[in-house]
Amino acid sequence: MGQLTGRGRVRILAAVSTAPPAGPITATGTSSRNVDGQAIAITVFSTIKWWGRLYLPVLFFLAKRVPWLTETLRKLSFIHFARWALVKEIPYNGPPQPRQTMRYAHMYFESNFNGGWEEYIDAFSHIMTPNMKVFFGSSYGFPGPLPVGPFKDYIHANETEASHYYSAYPDATITMVAGALALDDRLAPLRRDAAELDPTAFAAAYRRLLTDAQRWL
Amino acid sequence: MKSSNVSGQAYGFLAMTPIKPGQEAGLRAYLEDLRDPGPSPMSRVPGTHMARWVIVERFNWDPFYDQPEPDALALPMLIFSTCFDGGLDGYLDALCVELAAEAPFIWGRCIGCPDPAAGPALKAYLEHNQIDCGFFFAAYGQATLERVRASLDQRDRLIAFATRTQGLPPAEIQRAFALEFPR
Numbered sequence: 001m002g003q004l005t006g007r008g009r010v011r012i013l014a015a016v017s018t019a020p021p022a023g024p025i026t027a028t029g030t031s032s033r034n035v036d037g038q039a040i041a042i043t044v045f046s047t048i049k050w051w052g053r054l055y056l057p058v059l060f061f062l063a064k065r066v067p068w069l070t071e072t073l074r075k076l077s078f079i080h081f082a083r084w085a086l087v088k089e090i091p092y093n094g095p096p097q098p099r100q101t102m103r104y105a106h107m108y109f110e111s112n113f114n115g116g117w118e119e120y121i122d123a124f125s126h127i128m129t130p131n132m133k134v135f136f137g138s139s140y141g142f143p144g145p146l147p148v149g150p151f152k153d154y155i156h157a158n159e160t161e162a163s164h165y166y167s168a169y170p171d172a173t174i175t176m177v178a179g180a181l182a183l184d185d186r187l188a189p190l191r192r193d194a195a196e197l198d199p200t201a202f203a204a205a206y207r208r209l210l211t212d213a214q215r216w217l
Numbered sequence: 218m219k220s221s222n223v224s225g226q227a228y229g230f231l232a233m234t235p236i237k238p239g240q241e242a243g244l245r246a247y248l249e250d251l252r253d254p255g256p257s258p259m260s261r262v263p264g265t266h267m268a269r270w271v272i273v274e275r276f277n278w279d280p281f282y283d284q285p286e287p288d289a290l291a292l293p294m295l296i297f298s299t300c301f302d303g304g305l306d307g308y309l310d311a312l313c314v315e316l317a318a319e320a321p322f323i324w325g326r327c328i329g330c331p332d333p334a335a336g337p338a339l340k341a342y343l344e345h346n347q348i349d350c351g352f353f354f355a356a357y358g359q360a361t362l363e364r365v366r367a368s369l370d371q372r373d374r375l376i377a378f379a380t381r382t383q384g385l386p387p388a389e390i391q392r393a394f395a396l397e398f399p400r
Contacts, residue, residue, distance in 0.1 A: 046277075047278070047284055081353075097292060104284070106276055140284035162270065166257040166259040166267060166269070181360055202394075213375065
C-alpha cells in the first residue's frame with residue numbers, strides 16, 4: 001500500500017485545478033430584476049402572422065417528438081428551461097375584465113439561462129440560425145437571426161422585464177448542474193463498493209473516478 | 218396532465234391573469250420588493266426549480282413591422298410561470314398553502330381571484346387561467362430539485378475531499394471516502 005503519488009496524484013491535482021471558480025457571476029446585459037445569481041430570465045411576446053396559428057402547433061408537436069430538432073438547444077448548455085406557448089385568447093374571469101377577441105395570436109417565449117444576455121442572443125443567432133427562423137419566422141417584425149444587431153433590437157423591443165425572478169440554485173450554471181448529475185451517476189458505484197474493496201483496488205477506482213470527473217468538476 | 222407542459226418529470230406551468238384597474242402599480246411594487254425581507258417566497262414551494270412573475274402592459278407593435286394593426290391588451294396581465302417537479306395538482310395544492318401570506322397581494326389584485334386568495338379556490342383560479350405550453354424544454358428534466366441540489370452539494374464535497382486527501386495513503390483515503398460519501 002503506497003501513497004497516492006505519481007500518476008494518481010497528478011490526476012487529483014488536475015481534477016482540482018479544473019474546478020470552476022466558486023463565484024463569478026456571469027449573468028450580465030439585462031435588468032437586475034431578470035437575474036437571480038447565475039440565472040437570467042428572458043420573457044418575450046411576439047405577434048403571430050395568420051399562418052403561424054396553423055404552423056406553430058405543428059412545429060411544437062414535432063419539436064416535442066423529434067429530439068434532433070432540439071438537439072442544438074441541448075448542446076448549447078446554457079439553458080435550464082425554456083418554453084414557447086401560443087396565446088390565442090386571454091382567459092376570461094368575468095367583469096370588470098372586458099371580453100376580448102384578439103386580432104392576432106401571440107407567441108410567448110421564456111428562457112432560464114446563464115451567461116450574458118448578449119452572448120445568449122449571439123449564440124442563438126449564430127448557432128441556432130435555422131431554429132430561430134423556424135420558431136420566430138411567423139412573428140411580425142422578425143428580422144431574421146442574422147445579422148445579430150437587428151435581432152437583438154427585436155428581442156429587446158418585445159421583451160418584458162420580470163418583476164420577480166427565482167432560481168432554486170442561483171449559484172449553479174447549467175454546466176455545473178449537468179456535470180453534478182453526471183458525476184452523481186459516476187460516483188454511485190464507488191459509493192456502493194468502496195467499503196468492500198481492498199485499498200489498492202479502491203485507489204485504482206478512485207483515480208479512475210477523478211480522471212473521469214475532471215470534465216464535470 | 219397535458220404532455221406539452223411536461224419534459225421528463227418536470228412540469229412547466231404558465232398562467233395569465235388580468236390585473237384589476239388601478240392595481241398595477243401596487244402589484245409591481247409588491248413583486249419587486251418581495252426579496253427585501255428575505256428569500257423569495259417561491260423557495261417555500263417544494264419542487265420549484267425556477268419561477269417568475271411578469272407584468273405585461275401591452276403587446277409590442279412597431280410601425281415598421283409588417284403587422285397591419287396593433288393588438289391591444291384590454292388590461293395589463295400578470296404572468297406567473299414556474300418550472301417544477303411532478304404533477305400540477307399536488308404542486309398547486311402546496312403553492313396555495315405556502316403562498317397564503319403573499320397570494321392576496323399578488324393574485325388578490327387580479328380580476329376573478331377568490332377572496333380569500335387561498336386554498337382550493339385559488340388553485341381553481343390558477344388552473345382556469347393556465348396557458349398550455351406549445352413546447353417545454355428542460356435540460357435536465359429527469360432530475361428533481363432534490364437530486365439537483367444533492368448532486369451540486371456532492372460535487373462541491375468531492376472537490377474539497379480530493380484537495381484534502383491528496384497524498385494520503387489509499388487506506389486513509391478509503392476510510393475518509395466511506396465517511397464522506399456513504400453508500
